[in-house]
Amino acid sequence: MSSKKSIILILMSGGVDSSVCALLLKDSYDIVGVTMKTPNSSAHNSAQSIAKQLGILHIIIESENIFKEQVIDKYINSRRIGLTPNPCADCNRALKLGIIPKIAEKMLGMNDLQIATGHYASITDDMDHKYICRASDLNKDQSYFLCDLPSDVVQKLVFPLGKMNKQMVREIARKAKIETAEKPESMDVCFCVPDDEIYANKRGAIVGTNGIVLGEHKGIANYTTGQRKGLRIAAKEPLYVLSIDAIKNIVVAGTKEEAYKKNVYAVNTNNLTNKTLEHLINVKLFGKTRSRGEPSPCKITNISPKDFSVEFDEPQFAPTPGQRLVCYNECGALLLSGVISIRTPAITPTDL
Numbered sequence: 205m206s207s208k209k210s211i212i213l214i215l216m217s218g219g220v221d222s223s224v225c226a227l228l229l230k231d232s233y234d235i236v237g238v239t240m241k242t243p244n245s246s247a248h249n250s251a252q253s254i255a256k257q258l259g260i261l262h263i264i265i266e267s268e269n270i271f272k273e274q275v276i277d278k279y280i281n282s283r284r285i286g287l288t289p290n291p292c293a294d295c296n297r298a299l300k301l302g303i304i305p306k307i308a309e310k311m312l313g314m315n316d317l318q319i320a321t322g323h324y325a326s327i328t329d330d331m332d333h334k335y336i337c338r339a340s341d342l343n344k345d346q347s348y349f350l351c352d353l354p355s356d357v358v359q360k361l362v363f364p365l366g367k368m369n370k371q372m373v374r375e376i377a378r379k380a381k382i383e384t385a386e387k388p389e390s391m392d393v394c395f396c397v398p399d400d401e402i403y404a405n406k407r408g409a410i411v412g413t414n415g416i417v418l419g420e421h422k423g424i425a426n427y428t429t430g431q432r433k434g435l436r437i438a439a440k441e442p443l444y445v446l447s448i449d450a451i452k453n454i455v456v457a458g459t460k461e462e463a464y465k466k467n468v469y470a471v472n473t474n475n476l477t478n479k480t481l482e483h484l485i486n487v488k489l490f491g492k493t494r495s496r497g498e499p500s501p502c503k504i505t506n507i508s509p510k511d512f513s514v515e516f517d518e519p520q521f522a523p524t525p526g527q528r529l530v531c532y533n534e535c536g537a538l539l540l541s542g543v544i545s546i547r548t549p550a551i552t553p554t555d556l
Contacts, residue, residue: 209234212318212362213305216262218250220384221322221365224373226258227380228364229320236317237262238308240299242271243395254384265307267299274298276395283402286424286448287526290349291393297352301361319360325350326366327358328537333478334359335537341369348495351530351541355476408453410435413446413462421455424448430463430522444522447546464519468493468502470529470542471511477539481507484540489531491516493523493544499532512542 212233216222226235237260239251248264255262275295282289296302305319324339325347336358339345353361365373370389377385405423412418419437421427426434431445435457443457468491475481485507490499491514502516514529523529523544531540 210318211236211312211314212320213238213308214260214320215239215300215304215322216251216255217322218247218254218384219322219389220377220382220387221324221373222251223254223258223322223382223384224376224380225320225322225364226254226260227376227382229362230258230260233318235260236308236312238304239264240267240271240304241265243268243276245394247394250384254382257382263308263311265304267304270303271295271299271395276397279393279395280397280402282526283425285450286427288428288524289526290528291395292349293352293528296350297354301350301353301357316360318362319357320362320364322365323347323350323363324365324368325363327361327363328535330537331478334361335476335539336361337366337538338532338536339363339365340367342498344370346495347532347538348492348528348530351476351528351538352472352474353476354474355478358476406453408455410437410455410457413456413458418443418457424450424453424455427455429524446522448525460521463522465523466516466519467505467513468516468520468523468529469511469513469545469547471545472543473507473509473512474541475539476541481509481512484531487539488534489514489539490534491520491529491531493520493529494527499530502531511545512540 210233214226214235214237216237216239237255239248241248241264252262275291279289279291309315323346324344326337328335328337336347336350338347403423403425408421409417410419410421427445429445435443437443444460444463446458447456485504489502491502492499500516502514505515506513525544525546527544529542529544532538
């Protein structure tokens with residue numbers, strides 16, 4: 205390594221995005237590629253091959269056990285109690301941008317290194333405080349999945365692809381003859397879990413909002429808030445899952461109109477600003493309850509270090525427990541996030 209350049213860790217997944225990320229930063233930094241070795245995955249081999257091609261130091265970190273504990277087991281347990289988890293957000297906070305860089309720093313005998321990733325997101329500075337912002341290509345924006353990161357981690361981040369789109373990234377990879385240039389994108393979670401580890405198949409009632417039993421569900425892990433298909437209920441208009449109660453083992457169904465909510469409650473408040481939570485009450489916010497779609501105007505109605513609530517100007521379709529409520533400012537900077545939850549009493553079946 206050159207003593208004249210700053211050292212930066214680059215999280216390499218073996219895909220085209222992180223490969224181009226490393227290529228773009230190669231001339232400005234001394235790069236150390238870092239790759240997690242996860243269960244039943246050969247991505248670390250691809251990342252190692254790319255690092256060799258680029259001539260950069262590469263570290264593979266054995267992380268099968270902690271990945272299983274922090275991501276896979278959490279995913280399974282959440283599904284079993286009727287939640288719809290976000291394993292990418294969990295992994296980013298706990299592993300990719302959590303313990304993995306710390307392990308790499310310890311191996312290198314260094315501290316507080318900058319960290320670069322191939323995420324489609326941007327970083328902006330405001331009065332010496334960095335914020336994650338939405339990517340220029342809003343169709344690829346991944347800021348939603350980075351919402352759980354602590355603010356001190358955000359201060360170290362570099363996102364070289366924030367102003368690019370996928371076509372541009374692939375073209376850079378082609379010109380550099382990077383072997384992952386044409387590698388297909390993965391739209392699914394990066395791990396497989398046998399169905400029998402998730403689906404307990406304890407059947408129960410599907411009920412309407414009035415508590416009347418409409419049918420039988422096949423186990424709450426098979427359903428998610430907002431789901432339409434698979435209810436197998438004859439009704440005058442299509443029915444959607446409105447909520448899931450794991451304790452009573454019921455699925456509440458209703459019309460699409462009933463699935464829209466203006467008020468959303470979240471736990472595990474994550475303040476990404478350098479100001480107090482109370483300050484956010486007066487900030488014009490734009491919230492998202494799912495990764496896709498545009499942020500919608502909302503205001504905070506209650507906030508604490510443990511939880512917060514927002515009211516949207518327009519109702520949002522099926523805010524889903526386990527997913528993230530993410531709030532941006534009008535410039536697209538990520539200010540606040542939490543895990544969507546429900547605090548209202550569940551429906552009680554009337555004729556079980």
